[in-house]
Amino acid sequence: MSQDSTRPYVDFEIDLTLEETRRRAAVMAALEPDWDPPGVMRxxxxxxxxxxxxxxxxxxxxxxxxxxxxxxPPREPGHAA
Structure with a gap:
């Protein structure tokens, strides 16, 4: 972090890579082993x-x-009501 006395603010940087990795791991851990994405979409x-x-x-x-x-969203032919 650097501060320039001519600017009224301070640069602030944070890397969220680790937190995003933890979040994704938690999502995958929460999924049941028999989770079926194509079945959910159907x-x-x-x-x-x-x-x-x-x-x-x-x-x-x-x-x-x-x-x-x-x-x-528009429906494909055969899907419209």
Whole structure:
């Protein structure tokens, strides 16, 4: 750390590499051994499909408006409600 008397502030640097490594290790330790990332993604897709299925015409219109505005992500063909 250096201080220049002509500047009203002090340079402050901190290296968060060690803390980030500890955080990542804690996340990996907290994961169950049978954790299945692809299974989690499939379940999220199924939940999303279920959430937006069976919309009436007004709900579908609002859904389409939200997708067009970028509020909701666009769905691939076959995934739309």
């Amino acid at each position: 379940a999220e897709e199924e939940a999303y499909d279920l959430l937006y299925s069976g919309l009436d015409s007004r709900q579908q219109e609002i859904y389409d408006m939200l997708v067009a505005a970028g509020v909701l």
